[in-house]
Structures are given as C-alpha cells and as structure tokens.
Amino acid sequence: MSVTPAIDTKAAVRGGKRKKGFVELLFEGRAFFALIAIIVVFSAMSPNYLTVSNFLIMASHVAIFGLLAIGMLLVILNGGIDLSVGSTLGLAGVVAGFLMQGVTIPQIGVILYPSVWVVVVLTCLLGAVVGAVNGVLIAYLRVPAFVATLGVLYVARGIALLMTNGLTYNNLGGRPELGNTGFDWLGFNRLAGVPIGVLVLLVFAVACHILLARTAFGRWLYSSGGNERAAELSGVPVKRVKIAVYVLSGICAAVAGLVLSSQLTSAGPTAGTTYELTAIAAVVIGGAALTGGRGTVIGTMLGAFVIGFLSDGLVIIGVSAYWQTVFTGAVIVTAVLLNSLKYGRR
Amino acid sequence: MSALDGSYQKGEVVLAARNVAKAYGNIHALKGVNFDIHRGQVTTLFGENGAGKSTLMKILSGVVQPTSGEIVLDGEPIVFASSSQARDRGISIIHQELSLAPNMNVRDNIFMGREIMTATGVDFAEEERQTRLLMAELEENIDPLTPVEDLRLGQQQIVEIARALSVNSRILIMDEPTSALSATEVEVLFKVIRDLTGRGVSIVYISHHLEEALQITHHAVVLRDGAMTAYAERKDIDLEWIVRHMVGDNFDLGSPPTGYEKGDVALSIEGITVPDPAGAGYSVVDGLSLSVRAGEIVCIYGLMGAGRTELLEAVAGRLKASAGKVVLKGRDVTGQSIASCIRDGLVLVPEDRQRDGLVQTMTVGRNLSLASIGAFTRRLFTSTSREAGLVGEAIRKVHIKTDGGGAPIGSLSGGNQQKVVIGKMLATDPEVILLDEPSRGIDIGAKAEVFKLLAERARQGLAVVYTTSEVGECLSIAHRILVMRRGRISAEFGPDVTKEQIMAASGEAVHAH
Numbered sequence: 016m017s018v019t020p021a022i023d024t025k026a027a028v029r030g031g032k033r034k035k036g037f038v039e040l041l042f043e044g045r046a047f048f049a050l051i052a053i054i055v056v057f058s059a060m061s062p063n064y065l066t067v068s069n070f071l072i073m074a075s076h077v078a079i080f081g082l083l084a085i086g087m088l089l090v091i092l093n094g095g096i097d098l099s100v101g102s103t104l105g106l107a108g109v110v111a112g113f114l115m116q117g118v119t120i121p122q123i124g125v126i127l128y129p130s131v132w133v134v135v136v137l138t139c140l141l142g143a144v145v146g147a148v149n150g151v152l153i154a155y156l157r158v159p160a161f162v163a164t165l166g167v168l169y170v171a172r173g174i175a176l177l178m179t180n181g182l183t184y185n186n187l188g189g190r191p192e193l194g195n196t197g198f199d200w201l202g203f204n205r206l207a208g209v210p211i212g213v214l215v216l217l218v219f220a221v222a223c224h225i226l227l228a229r230t231a232f233g234r235w236l237y238s239s240g241g242n243e244r245a246a247e248l249s250g251v252p253v254k255r256v257k258i259a260v261y262v263l264s265g266i267c268a269a270v271a272g273l274v275l276s277s278q279l280t281s282a283g284p285t286a287g288t289t290y291e292l293t294a295i296a297a298v299v300i301g302g303a304a305l306t307g308g309r310g311t312v313i314g315t316m317l318g319a320f321v322i323g324f325l326s327d328g329l330v331i332i333g334v335s336a337y338w339q340t341v342f343t344g345a346v347i348v349t350a351v352l353l354n355s356l357k358y359g360r361r
Numbered sequence: 362m363s364a365l366d367g368s369y370q371k372g373e374v375v376l377a378a379r380n381v382a383k384a385y386g387n388i389h390a391l392k393g394v395n396f397d398i399h400r401g402q403v404t405t406l407f408g409e410n411g412a413g414k415s416t417l418m419k420i421l422s423g424v425v426q427p428t429s430g431e432i433v434l435d436g437e438p439i440v441f442a443s444s445s446q447a448r449d450r451g452i453s454i455i456h457q458e459l460s461l462a463p464n465m466n467v468r469d470n471i472f473m474g475r476e477i478m479t480a481t482g483v484d485f486a487e488e489e490r491q492t493r494l495l496m497a498e499l500e501e502n503i504d505p506l507t508p509v510e511d512l513r514l515g516q517q518q519i520v521e522i523a524r525a526l527s528v529n530s531r532i533l534i535m536d537e538p539t540s541a542l543s544a545t546e547v548e549v550l551f552k553v554i555r556d557l558t559g560r561g562v563s564i565v566y567i568s569h570h571l572e573e574a575l576q577i578t579h580h581a582v583v584l585r586d587g588a589m590t591a592y593a594e595r596k597d598i599d600l601e602w603i604v605r606h607m608v609g610d611n612f613d614l615g616s617p618p619t620g621y622e623k624g625d626v627a628l629s630i631e632g633i634t635v636p637d638p639a640g641a642g643y644s645v646v647d648g649l650s651l652s653v654r655a656g657e658i659v660c661i662y663g664l665m666g667a668g669r670t671e672l673l674e675a676v677a678g679r680l681k682a683s684a685g686k687v688v689l690k691g692r693d694v695t696g697q698s699i700a701s702c703i704r705d706g707l708v709l710v711p712e713d714r715q716r717d718g719l720v721q722t723m724t725v726g727r728n729l730s731l732a733s734i735g736a737f738t739r740r741l742f743t744s745t746s747r748e749a750g751l752v753g754e755a756i757r758k759v760h761i762k763t764d765g766g767g768a769p770i771g772s773l774s775g776g777n778q779q780k781v782v783i784g785k786m787l788a789t790d791p792e793v794i795l796l797d798e799p800s801r802g803i804d805i806g807a808k809a810e811v812f813k814l815l816a817e818r819a820r821q822g823l824a825v826v827y828t829t830s831e832v833g834e835c836l837s838i839a840h841r842i843l844v845m846r847r848g849r850i851s852a853e854f855g856p857d858v859t860k861e862q863i864m865a866a867s868g869e870a871v872h873a874h
Binding site: 234250308309 | 677679699700702703704709711716717718719720721722723727730731732734735738741742743785789
C-alpha cells in the first residue's frame with residue numbers, strides 16, 4: 016500500500032543473502048553430506064561397517080543400481096523417464112543365459128556356443144534395441160515417456176518369462192571344451208582387489224561424465240531438456256537426442272543385467288523388478304530435476320551410494336527388511352523435498 | 362453508431378489506482394500511474410504493446426500486487442491479496458485468452474468453483490435455470506448444456522461475461538475482447554456493453570482497434586512506457602489525439618544506416634503460403650513474396666494475427682509452408698530443417714524469448730554458444746577455451762551486461778536476455794537474420810541498443826528482417842517498411858513514411874467491417 020513495506024522486503028532479501036553461505040554449502044552438497052552421515056552413523060553402530068571388504072561388497076551392490084541410474088540420468092536430463100530399465104535388466108540377463116546354454120539351429124543341425132564376448136555384445140545390442148523402441152515411440156510417435164516405457168516394462172518382462180517359461184538359467188559358467196567360459200568374470204573377479212562390477216560402473220560413470228561435460232551431445236542434451244523449443248530453434252537435433260538417451264539407457268540396463276546375472280551365476284526372468292524405481296530415486300537424490308536440464312553424474316553416483324550404503328547398513332545392524340523399505344522411502348521424499356526447495360521457486 | 366451521447370450523469374469514481382508502480386526486477390512496467398474507473402461508464406486504456414496496460418489491469422483485478430501506490434475502492438484504500446478477493450468485491454477481468462474449460466458445458470463453466478450445492482450434491486437444475494436467465498439477460502440464444510468448445514469465439518466471450526455477471530460484478534475489465542470477433546459479434550458485444558453500463562456496471566476496455574474503441578468509450582486514458590501520458594473524455598478527443606499520445610515524441614531509435622553499397626539479394630521469398638497451424642482451413646500467410654538484399658534492413662509491421670510470426674517461422678524452417686519458395690543466396694532452402702538453415706546462414710530470433718529463446722537451466726555463456734557448438738568442437742570434444750573465446754566475443758559485441766558467461770540466465774534483465782538470444786544467433790555468423798518482435802518486453806534504452814547493433818551488422822553486409830507491432834519502431838533503422846495484414850503485404854513504404862500512413866495500411870486506425 017505504501018512505499019515502506021516494499022523497501023522492507025528488499026532489505027530482508029539482502030539480509031537473507033548475506034548469512035546464506037554455510038547453509039548454501041550444506042544444501043549444494045546434500046547428497047555428499049548424507050552419504051558421510053550414513054557412513055558415520057553406521058560405523059558407530061557396527062564395527063563391521065567401516066571395513067574395506069564391507070565397502071567393496073556394498074559397492075558391488077551399488078554397481079547394479081548405479082549403472083541403471085546413469086542411463087536414467089540421461090533420460091531424466093532430457094525431461095523424460097524410463098520405467099523399462101528394470102525389465103530390460105531382467106530380459107538382458109535371460110537372453111545372456113539363453114545364449115550361454117547354446118543356440119540350436121535346427122536347419123543345419125548344430126548347436127552354437129557363442130563365446131562370452133559375443134554374448135556380451137549381443138546382450139548390449141538387445142538393450143539398445145529396447146531403448147530404440149522406447150525412443151521412437153516417444154520422439155516420433157509422441158507417446159508420453161511414462162506410458163511408452165511402462166508398456167515396454169510389461170512387454171520386456173513378459174518376453175523374459177516366455178523365454179524361460181518362468182524358470183531360471185542356472186548354468187552360466189560355460190564349459191572349457193565349448194570355449195565359452197568366463198561369464199562369472201564380471202561378477203566375481205577383481206582387479207587390484209576391486210570387483211569388476213564396480214570398475215564397470217566407474218568406467219561408465221567417467222564416460223558419461225565426459226559425454227555430458229565435454230561433447231556436443233552433452234550440450235544438446237542439457238539444452239533440449241531445459242527448453243526443447245529453444246534448443247530446436249538453435250539447431251539442436253532434439254528428436255535424435257531423445258532417441259539416443261533411451262538407447263543409452265537400454266544399454267546401461269543390459270550391462271547391469273550382465274553384471275547381476277554374473278554376480279548371481281544365474282539369470283531369472285524376474286530379476287530387476289522395481290529396480291527402475293531405485294534408479295529414479297538415485298538420480299533424484301543426486302539433485303537432478305525431473306523436469307529436465309539439471310543433474311550431474313557425480314550427484315547421481317552419490318545418490319546411488321546413499322541408497323546402497325543405507326540399505327546395506329540397515330542389514331548389517333540387523334534392522335528388519337521392512338524397515339529398510341520405510342527408510343529408503345523417507346530418504347527419497349526428503350531428497351525430492353530439498354530439490355523442490357531449490358528449483359521450485361520459479 | 363455514435364459514442365454514448367452523454368445521457369449519463371457524470372459517473373462517480375468507483376475504483377481508482379493512485380500512483381501505482383510495478384517493477385519486475387530491473388524492469389519498471391508501471392511508473393506511478395493514476396487511473397479512475399467511473400460508475401456505469403466505459404473507460405478505455407490505449408497504449409502500444411509493453412506500455413503497461415496489462416500490468417495495470419492485473420493490479421486492479423488483484424492478480425499481481427503493486428510495488429508501490431494504492432488501490433482505492435469506493436473511496437477507501439484496499440489491498441487485494443488475490444484475484445478471488447477482487448472478484449468478491451465485484452471486480453472481474455476477462456482475459457484476452459479466455460479462461461473457460463472447453464470440454465465442459467456452458468452451465469458448468471459459469472458455476473465452476475462455486476457450484477450450487479444441496480444436501481445430495483450439485484443442484485444442476487438451479488444452475489441451469491440461472492444460466493438461462495443470464496443468457497436471456499444478455500439476449501444470447503446459447504443452450505446451457507452446450508460444450509464450450511462447440512461455441513464460436515464470440516459466444517465464448519459472452520459466456521465469460523455471463524460468468525462475471527453471475528458473481529454480481531460491478532466492474533468488468535475486458536482485455537482486447539474484440540481481437541478474435543467477427544464484425545457482427547463485435548456489434549453484439551457492444552450492445553451488451555451498453556446494456557451493462559446502463560445498469561451501472563463499470564467497464565474497463567482495452568483494444569488495439571482504436572476507432573472501434575472510440576465508438577464505445579466515455580473516457581480515454583493513454584499509457585506509454587509504463588506512465589500515463591494523457592487523459593480525456595470522449596467528447597474532447599479524436600483518433601489523431603490517441604495516436605499522437607500513444608506513440609509520443611520519438612525516442613531516438615536510430616536511423617537507417619547509409620553510406621555503403623547494399624549487396625545482392627540475400628533472401629528471396631516467393632509466394633509463400635502457410636496454412637493455419639490450428640487447422641482452421643485458411644492461410645495465415647497468403648502467397649507472400651519479399652526479397653531482401655545483403656546489408657538491407659526491412660521492417661514488417663502488422664497487428665497481432667497478421668501472420669508475421671508464421672511468415673518468419675516458415676522461412677526459418679520451423680513451420681511447413683504449403684506453397685512457395687525460400688531462396689537464400691540463390692540456393693533453394695525451402696523446407697529445410699532449422700539446423701540446416703542455421704548452417705546455411707539463415708537464422709531466426711523468436712518472438713517469445715522465455716518460451717523459445719532461452720534455456721533457463723543453463724548459464725549465459727552456454728545459451729550464447731548453443732547455436733554454434735560445432736564451431737568449438739574438435740572431433741568428439743568441445744574445447745573449453747575456444748568456447749570461452751566465442752562467449753566472451755559475443756558478450757562484448759552484443760554489449761551484454763552480465764557477471765560473465767557463468768552467470769545464470771535468470772540474473773539478467775529482460776533487455777540483456779534478449780541480447781543473449783540475438784547474440785546466440787549472431788554468433789553463428791549468419792547471412793540473413795530474421796527477428797520476430799525483437800523489442801518485445803524490453804525497455805526503451807535496450808531497444809535503442811538492439812537496433813544500433815542490428816544497424817552495425819547490416820553495414821557489414823548482414824540482411825536484417827524484423828517485425829514489430831509498434832509504429833515508432835518502424836521509423837528507426839529500416840530501409841524499407843512493409844505493412845502486413847491478413848497474411849499479405851498491404852503496403853510498402855520508404856523510411857520517410859508517417860506513423861499515420863503505416864497505421865492506416867495495417868487496418869488499425871480504420872477497423873475493416
């Protein structure tokens with residue numbers, strides 16, 4: 016009504032800015048501080064938590080979610096969502112298991128036993144195809160991402176169940192005389208003491224970070240996720256970018272499926288059920304905005320470790336599995352709450 | 362069809378703005394405006410785009426709060442915390458874009474959010490009865506059960522008015538109510554307005570059709586650049602008075618650059634036709650031809666809906682033209698994608714910088730470099746140092762006031778944000794630049810800077826085409842001024858044309874009935 020209140024608010028805003036420093040820092044690094052807090056609390060509660068061997072075990076659990084979360088981050092940066100990654104993971108494991116059993120070609124009466132590397136390549140190709148289906152549905156046929164990937168979630172799971180008749184492939188070891196041994200290398204071997212799965216995650220994380228930070232594709236992705244219309248008017252091939260992120264997400268899911276079935280030395284058709292939600296949670300805890308355009312690989316990795324270290328920690332101190340679910344949910348909601356505090360203003 | 366002939370007693374002031382100012386960040390949309398609304402009379406607010414008309418109306422109807430100043434209702438100061446509070450006090454606004462739910466019927470739209478309830482649920486029968494009464498009052502034969510999407514635009518407007526009346530509004534604000542109406546629908550609307558004023562309802566009217574507004578108004582208020590420049594009663598004024606006060610003495614927006622030879626034809630548009638994107642079956646751009654030489658600046662003036670945006674978007678590859686050719690430097694680029702148009706040197710600066718121009722999640726620098734990523738990418742990887750060089754050069758050349766390339770885009774003023782959008786396209790080193798309303802929503806100083814920049818680049822051989830809906834901006838740097846009306850060019854002028862000539866050619870001064 017008068018001029019005075021307006022001046023008062025301005026002064027308040029300025030005052031608020033001045034004392035923000037420390038809070039701001041806590042807020043920016045919230046996923047990091049959450050991880051530190053989890054480690055500190057569980058280390059205090061159990062002597063077994065803060066050991067190298069435990070950390071490596073937990074890290075190899077995180078590797079599965081982490082790989083899915085990297086793909087999911089790309090999709091979410093584009094302003095989309097990929098609900099099919101859990102099913103793709105399961106299907107990839109089953110297909111790998113199927114190939115390891117040997118492929119019978121009745122016409123010429125031979126059974127082919129592809130070597131492990133061929134299996135890996137074919138499985139990744141499968142993930143890419145599933146992702147491409149998602150991408151084409153969303154980018155060209157204009158199906159909303161949520162619906163398209165939900166449909167693919169069901170279809171992929173159904174195919175996995177059909178292929179196995181609901182059973183599990185247990186014999187993934189291969190036989191030396193067939194030349195297809197080594198599938199368990201991904202899940203069990205270690206390089207310099209670090210599980211291969213964790214190294215795979217590390218390689219993917221670094222590659223994805225470089226992709227986002229240092230390539231034209233990364234710039235296209237951030238801009239089309241931030242404002243697709245503006246990106247398109249600036250000459251960004253927004254449709255191709257959209258398809259590419261779903262393809263990459265499918266490949267990440269396939270690799271996660273390989274690592275998981277190698278860790279378990281079995282491939283079941285229900286592997287990875289609801290993992291897509293864990294992956295979304297990791298991305299969100301890592302500070303990415305579900306509306307697209309904001310998020311980093313480092314944040315997402317922290318998010319994946321927060322979830323993994325929290326649930327493993329609860330197991331170690333003997334909390335019931337039911338409570339783990341409650342805790343995980345609370346962490347996710349808190350993370351989204353903090354994100355909306357940060358981005359919600361506009 | 363003369364103006365209401367003074368048969369009303371001089372209306373007392375029911376609602377008034379006293380020294381109202383509104384600032385959005387650094388942009389002063391309103392600078393201490395006084396505005397009176399008289400009981401049972403029509404007050405028309407005149408002004409160009411960006412003069413602050415909408416902001417003032419939003420303040421009066423409680424949609425936004427003024428930064429300073431006060432609103433006086435019936436002689437008492439009042440603060441509206443929300444538009445629903447204002448509505449409770451009898452103030453309703455009918456926006457240019459109607460706020461009806463198209464999937465619902467007339468009755469449900471009128472009672473949306475304040476359904477008449479009985480113990481067993483909504484009393485549809487009573488709602489329907491009241492809707493019929495309202496329609497009878499407005500002498501409109503609209504069935505209450507018709508879905509709104511089946512009504513013509515004019516009828517939808519009547520539904521909006523009925524909704525306002527159903528809450529006993531005594532002050533009705535109408536923002537460009539006739540812009541989408543046919544001539545007969547305008548007649549109906551004016552009859553409704555006269556009936557309403559006869560019953561003591563006060564009307565605030567905003568329109569770009571000046572002569573039309575003069576038919577209906579009792580009072581005229583002119584806004585320019587957020588300040589009130591003139592007030593008069595209808596009987597004391599004419600069209601010329603309004604135009605003079607709307608446009609004002611020209612702030613110097615520059616003059617056409619001279620002293621150099623223009624080059625060959627850079628862009629040639631031949632008979633381009635664009636169908637209405639909404640599928641209404643007519644052409645928004647209708648067989649339009651135009652050619653621009655290197656170093657030449659062409660201004661396209663036209664009202665909203667004249668087809669300016671569609672023309673530029675079709676040329677730049679955003680919209681599909683149904684006929685016609687676009688030739689860039691002798692090469693046919695018709696139907697090319699936006700990306701290849703940019704590569705070939707034909708770029709578009711869109712009209713709505715928030716929606717189409719900027720990526721709000723990225724920094725100033727990344728916005729600036731977005732259209733020229735290829736220029737600093739070697740093999741697979743972007744080069745940080747080359748990008749920094751490109752961004753620094755853009756900031757310098759376009760004179761962007763920023764804390765550097767790393768600043769968030771939201772920290773810039775509207776004018777500087779606009780310079781980022783222009784700078785982004787200039788960084789691609791184009792041959793032809795199309796700018797759709799480059800001065801929209803930026804202050805006069807920034808406008809002058811933008812025009813100066815374009816003049817400089819034209820001197821270096823860039824072909825510039827810009828659109829505007831402000832006459833003052835036609836008479837600045839343009840070598841040629843084209844007036845666009847209903848998808849065609851209705852007149853072509855040199856830089857020595859007068860504002861009145863331009864306005865007459867656009868159909869603004871004389872409404873085409």
